[in-house]
Amino acid sequence: MKHDYLDKYSSLDSVLHNLDPRTKIVCFFSAVIVIVSEPREETTAFLFYYLILIALLLASHIPVPFFLKRCLIASPFILMAALMLPVSFLLGGKSASGNLNIGVFVFSLSILLKAYAAIILLVLLTSTDRFHRLLKGMRRMHLPNILTMMSALMYRYIFIINDERLKTNRARDSRSPGRFQSGRIKVYGNQTAKIFLRSWKRAQTVYQSMLSRGFKGDFPEFFRLQFKLSDGVFAVIMIVCFGVVRVFI
Amino acid sequence: MPDSFAVEVKNLSFAYGKDPALKNVSLKIRSGERFGIIGPSGAGKSTLLLHLNGILSGDGEVKIDGLPVTKKSLPEIRRKVGLVFQNPDDQLFNPTVEEDVAFGPLNLGLSRKEAGTRVRETLKQMNLEGFEAKASHHLSYGEQKRVALATVLAMQPEVVAFDEPFSNLDPAMVKHLIEIIESLDATVILVSQQILPVMASCHRLAILKDGQVIRVGTPAELAADRGLLKECGLDVGFFCSICKKLDL
Numbered sequence: 360m361k362h363d364y365l366d367k368y369s370s371l372d373s374v375l376h377n378l379d380p381r382t383k384i385v386c387f388f389s390a391v392i393v394i395v396s397e398p399r400e401e402t403t404a405f406l407f408y409y410l411i412l413i414a415l416l417l418a419s420h421i422p423v424p425f426f427l428k429r430c431l432i433a434s435p436f437i438l439m440a441a442l443m444l445p446v447s448f449l450l451g452g453k454s455a456s457g458n459l460n461i462g463v464f465v466f467s468l469s470i471l472l473k474a475y476a477a478i479i480l481l482v483l484l485t486s487t488d489r490f491h492r493l494l495k496g497m498r499r500m501h502l503p504n505i506l507t508m509m510s511a512l513m514y515r516y517i518f519i520i521n522d523e524r525l526k527t528n529r530a531r532d533s534r535s536p537g538r539f540q541s542g543r544i545k546v547y548g549n550q551t552a553k554i555f556l557r558s559w560k561r562a563q564t565v566y567q568s569m570l571s572r573g574f575k576g577d578f579p580e581f582f583r584l585q586f587k588l589s590d591g592v593f594a595v596i597m598i599v600c601f602g603v604v605r606v607f608i
Numbered sequence: 609m610p611d612s613f614a615v616e617v618k619n620l621s622f623a624y625g626k627d628p629a630l631k632n633v634s635l636k637i638r639s640g641e642r643f644g645i646i647g648p649s650g651a652g653k654s655t656l657l658l659h660l661n662g663i664l665s666g667d668g669e670v671k672i673d674g675l676p677v678t679k680k681s682l683p684e685i686r687r688k689v690g691l692v693f694q695n696p697d698d699q700l701f702n703p704t705v706e707e708d709v710a711f712g713p714l715n716l717g718l719s720r721k722e723a724g725t726r727v728r729e730t731l732k733q734m735n736l737e738g739f740e741a742k743a744s745h746h747l748s749y750g751e752q753k754r755v756a757l758a759t760v761l762a763m764q765p766e767v768v769a770f771d772e773p774f775s776n777l778d779p780a781m782v783k784h785l786i787e788i789i790e791s792l793d794a795t796v797i798l799v800s801q802q803i804l805p806v807m808a809s810c811h812r813l814a815i816l817k818d819g820q821v822i823r824v825g826t827p828a829e830l831a832a833d834r835g836l837l838k839e840c841g842l843d844v845g846f847f848c849s850i851c852k853k854l855d856l
């Protein structure tokens with residue numbers, strides 16, 4: 360089975376793709392902190408932040424529709440969070456000053472802008488590098504080994520679980536001609552249980568195969584990451600851009 | 609000259625919880641021999657394999673090249689015995705083919721450079737040059753099988769044990785795999801419920817049923833005992849009659 364929906368576009372050839380994953384992790388997460396900590400009245404600042412983000416997106420060569428689709432996945436949660444505030448004010452009837460004022464909307468808007476900025480940066484990070492290189496970066500940055508190892512295995516198991524899901528889907532559909540309605544929830548429940556049991560069994564076998572190849576709890580490293588001049592240049596540009604907007608605008 | 613044994617199993621018993629899976633199994637496999645273990649599904653074949661490099665440990669004794677399998681000898685044992693699992697998906701968990709092949713050698717303590725050499729040699733041996741940077745979940749089943757074998761061979765084990773190597777393979781791939789197996793410079797153990805390819809490639813076979821070894825012999829000896837094969841659900845007379853009928 361072909362699974363490239365996760366790693367799609369992660370091996371393009373662009374300025375961003377060619378950076379060391381550590382550079383991107385540090386720069387992007389710092390950028391998130393800078394944007395999130397921006398006082399909410401500074402609406403012009405957000406405009407400039409978004410201009411930087413758009414520049415980054417263009418530099419990445421990732422097709423915009425694909426990019427937007429990915430950002431959209433997280434949208435329901437963000438919209439809900441942003442809508443919660445005005446809605447709760449409306450329903451509650453009373454705000455501190457007794458009526459629904461413009462401040463609440465600015466507040467909601469700033470939540471929205473901040474959340475999307477974070478998402479955009481995260482999507483940029485995960486689609487400009489292969490997953491295992493990001494993990495390697497995290498490991499070189501001395502994040503706990505157990506964390507990166509679990510992520511690595513989870514990434515591996517996503518494919519296994521997806522395979523099992525497709526298989527059980529097929530088995531289910533081939534035995535339910537037409538649309539089945541009654542007991543639908545129960546069928547899905549059983550299917551989910553089955554997927555997890557099977558995945559669990561396979562996880563156990565994978566672990567046995569690792570042991571039989573001498574695994575002692577530490578993933579050995581075959582590749583070394585290497586900083587290049589471009590990493591330094593990129594970091595400086597990011598610091599200057601975000602610094603200027605944060606301090607002067 | 610007395611035979612030297614690559615694998616010696618003596619009175620081995622093992623149970624999953626209360627269900628016995630192996631009962632008093634004893635086997636001796638000579639160095640350089642290709643040895644088949646056949647038996648119906650659920651006979652305990654896979655369980656027996658997992659004992660050969662200490663992933664499971666039951667009552668009794670298992671010796672590899674004269675070295676008893678104990679907690680202390682595990683690193684040495686796992687270097688000596690390579691297991692090729694039935695499903696290549698279970699064996700390939702690294703992002704790229706070369707990292708998967710390097711995984712074993714690096715665990716043995718080889719340097720990156722030495723591991724890199726092993727990777728190149730083994731991929732060449734398996735006809736997989738150019739596959740280094742590919743992700744294994746993007747390969748065809750036959751290619752995955754060969755990569756899985758490469759991950760084991762890269763550790764240069766003295767004993768290579770295959771669990772159901774012929775399952776899910778088309779006839780041409782079965783033939784190709786037999787050729788690869790026969791070219792290996794190691795003691796080979798084949799575990800399968802598909803008796804024909806095992807009979808074709810092994811020097812000796814053991815029949816395992818309900819966790820017990822009930823017969824050891826050459827392919828010709830076992831083939832002569834049709835009654836026994838029938839009793840174990842391993843008789844292939846049915847297939848032979850089809851071949852005759854179709855003049856294959």
Ligand SMILES: Nc1ncnc2c1ncn2[C@@H]1O[C@H](COP(=O)(O)OP(=O)(O)O)[C@@H](O)[C@H]1O
Binds near residue numbers: 624629
């Ligand atoms: N992880 C397990 N837990 C419990 N029982 C198991 C497990 N694996 C195998 N068994 C049982 O042990 C017996 C032997 O299994 P196995 O060695 O896989 O047989 P074979 O490989 O010959 O088909 C079977 O009855 C099987 O149900």
Ligand SMILES: [Mg+2]
Binds near residue numbers: 653654655771772
């Ligand atoms: Mg089995």
